[in-house]
Amino acid sequence: MxxxxxxxxxxxxxxxxxxxxxxxxxxxxxxxxxxxxxxxxxxxxxxxxxxxxxxxxxxxxxxxxxxxxxxxxxxxxxxxxxxxxxxxxxxxxxxxxxxxxxxxxxxxxxxxxxxxxxxxxxxxxxxxxxxxxxxxxxxxxxxxxxxxxxxxxxxxxxxxxxxxxxxxxxxxxxxxxxxxxxxxxxxxxxxxxxxxxxxxxxxxxxxxxTENGEKLPPSFTVPLSLKSTLRYGENPHQKAAFYEDNSISVVNSGGIATAIQHHGKEMSYNNYLDADAAWNCVSEFKSPTCVIVKHTNPCGVASRQDILEAYRLAVKADPISAFGGIVAFNTTVDEDLAKEIREFRSPTDGATRMFYEIVVAPKYTEKGLGILRGKSKTLRILEAKKSDKGMLSLRQVGGGWLAQDSDGLTPEDIKFNVMSKRVPQESELHDAEFAWLCVKHVKSNAIVIAKNNCMLGMGSGQPNRLESLRIAFRKAGGEEEEAKGAALASDAFFPFAWKDAVEEACEKGIGVIAEPGGSIRDGDAVEFPFSSPMSGTERGCNIRNGSCKFCIGNKKKCGHGCLDCKEHLNPSMHSDQGKKSPEE
Missing domain, CATH: 3.40.50.1380 (Methylglyoxal synthase-like domain)
Structure with a gap:
């Protein structure tokens, strides 16, 4: 108390x-x-x-x-x-x-x-x-x-x-x-x-x-205890505090709430949000991984056996956004990694030392901790235990709360179903899996482009999914070869293939797309043909990506880019008339 x-x-x-x-x-x-x-x-x-x-x-x-x-x-x-x-x-x-x-x-x-x-x-x-x-x-x-x-x-x-x-x-x-x-x-x-x-x-x-023990009981109480009073909330005029959840279900469950702060200024409201986002994201990965977060969105993610290389690649993904961000690791921060964090120069000019608000990791060596303490008096150094999966997720709305299972599904839980004629290579599926783990933590509309266990670019928070894709490509280097053959993950379906992100992704050279599906227009994304070689995959059921059942036989090109059209079973798909909304 x-x-x-x-x-x-x-x-x-x-x-x-x-x-x-x-x-x-x-x-x-x-x-x-x-x-x-x-x-x-x-x-x-x-x-x-x-x-x-x-x-x-x-x-x-x-x-x-x-x-x-x-x-x-x-x-x-x-x-x-x-x-x-x-x-x-x-x-x-x-x-x-x-x-x-x-x-x-x-x-x-x-x-x-x-x-x-x-x-x-x-x-x-x-x-x-x-x-x-x-x-x-x-x-x-x-x-x-x-x-x-x-x-x-x-x-x-x-x-x-x-x-x-x-x-x-x-x-x-x-x-x-x-x-x-x-x-x-x-x-x-x-x-x-x-x-x-x-x-x-x-x-x-x-x-x-009880016999059922369902996760969503008819009523329940969440016991909270004050852990710290914060300087202010999301904005300076808002009062704020941090409360620890004392529910039985979260005892020893890890996470930012129970993290040990070894150094730095007191945590702020936004620090807690960003640190939680970074820690949740990096905890998804089994391989040594670095995640950098800014305003709760991962702007850099990379996995490598050499964690120093993973750190460099994560910064490289978006060095401007990474500056002043939160950097998280799922491995011990030792002397070598601490030196790299302390001395690494921004790829934008090769001279400016990277600055961070928070470093969070599961463990630090004494030497590593000492080196990081010397980087800045204000750098917050957190030691956190990996968060357990399966806890209840709550979100407040006016007059009530929404509750759901936390999104704890892992690559072992869900397998890709290939929907295209061209079967993706093992490396492409691996890239799709990596991109999928990343896009889970990006704010919708979310697009992630990834290749070789590295996030090349991401687009987030756009009402228009196509704009998120364009932002992701710009972050990934535009038309550069690095993004060619990469995986693209979307946090929601593509309802109109010829006007939405699928067509543009294909034109940019994306090799494989992962999306959850669920729209009545899923078939459009699968059935629309592309001149670029690509394949579609799915997470769960009801996704349709990749090949076109309409376009076979005749070497003819329609005005909308379709190749090999013999006949269109639904010509209205290529006009603005007769369209249904994605949800119909």
Whole structure:
């Protein structure tokens, strides 16, 4: 839990009566300190089971709960504090005369401080040792949340404490003996958050134990805890913070949220977005790979056994965009790689040292880390664990949230289906696979051109797919030979082959196209013929790329570039009349 702000701890109202504190803890850190200090302040300590024993061992005088309730613990400890003698003393309103009369009539004393934390359910169910269902059930705390909620509800008179890090501030508060309801409210808020997070973990775990255990339950809670307050948000006028997801499903799942920052300025809102994009992209690849990201889009990607060469090629793909970007590796950054990052000159002028906001990798050698620290005082150096696949992806829309499985499919999960007459070579399929992994991380409309495990160019964010393709070709060197025979990947289908990107890609010399398909016009892209030799592939089903069933036999060329046309089964395809929308 986040610390309550207690730089100048306020103080409670003075009570001339007998002061009592109830303490029942699973996490007993700083318990001896707390017990002794409360005793010095004149509090009588009421406690349960193991907590009472620990206090007594520390020299603190303790009255056990059963001596107050005159009822022993029962049901293997399931029932300890669930008793009117306890909850009456917590919930009583001191300013209600009839409440106080009722307590006096039943011989019940009041509690001024309640210090409780809960069974380690979260820790048990997320440990590496798989917990049995019955053990999980027995670690669901009942009495603890009830005490916390009761004390938090009556925080005007009862101070509720759930975090050992708040003990010093609470003790200072009690020493001053002055009233400050703001301090009490903050502790009450923290108490309810503590219980809410606990209940969320129990709910999530129980859902996973159901027969179906579907990933999309009828309702769910996402428990978040503040990790850091950021200088500002996406724009300077926006306040921002970074919260860590404490859901059971993301424990030890890796990613930027749990990354270790070894050096540099504090992370900004945009830094987190870009670092996450770079890390997610580079984590896709099994071979040693470098990814460079700018504004969440990969502008350079290369895989090589020599990671230094991969880095150079990634920069070369778009050195202007790479400058000031985020560079990510899926291998250890050693001394040689760190030197290359530190000293490498921009290919644009051969003189300017490349500048980066962030370097992120799974591991660094000591020498490598030392060299990178010397590159810049501001360079953020992150060490991240590879993100697990299969987590739920959430996105906010006005008044609600969209949820879906994360896109965790790998090349092993999906195979290409060849749709053209010309079967692509193994090297072309490999290029298509590489391009497909890249285009997944580019903002739509997205086009990636790749060859020999290197992204040559990409076009992103254009409403018109053809414009994205033209941008990608410009980045890849225009008409230069380097892009000839390369693979092109598109993040969506090509609905009109003769006016959309397929025809232009063919004219530019692309050797193979990968696209997901899904349009009623998929057949257009497959059936439209090209003079350049190329092949089409698909990811999944419903894609049509490459050869033309219309164009066979007659060596005749129509006005739209078709070769070998004998007859067109659907002549309206070559006119602006009679077209259907891609979605029809």
């Amino acid at each position: 986040a610390d309550v702000e207690t730089q100048k701890a306020p103080s409670p109202a003075f009570s001339s009566g007998h002061k009592q504190a109830l303490i029942s803890l699973s996490d007993k850190r700083e318990l001896a300190f707390l017990g002794n200090e409360l005793q010095r302040l004149g509090y009588s300590i009421i406690s349960t089971g193991g907590t009472a024993s620990s206090l007594e061992e520390s020299g603190v005088s303790v009255t056990k709960v059963e001596d107050i309730t005159h009822f022993p613990e029962m049901l293997d400890g399931r029932v300890k504090t669930l008793h009117p003698s306890i909850h009456g003393g917590i919930l009583v309103r001191r300013d209600h005369h009839h409440h106080m009369e009722a307590l006096n009539r039943h011989g019940i004393g009041t509690f001024d401080v309640v210090v409780v934390n809960l069974y380690p359910f979260y820790e048990k169910v997320t440990s590496s040792d798989k917990i049995a269902f019955e053990d999980g059930i027995e670690n669901i705390d009942i009495g603890g949340p009830t005490l916390i909620r009761a004390a938090a509800k009556n925080h005007k008179d009862v101070l509720v404490v759930v975090d050992h890090e708040d003990y010093p501030a609470v003790l200072e508060f009690l020493r001053r003996e002055q009233d400050d309801q703001e301090f009490r409210r903050k502790l009450a808020w923290k108490a309810f958050q503590h219980v809410a997070s606990y209940d969320s973990a129990v709910s999530e775990w129980l859902w996973k134990q």
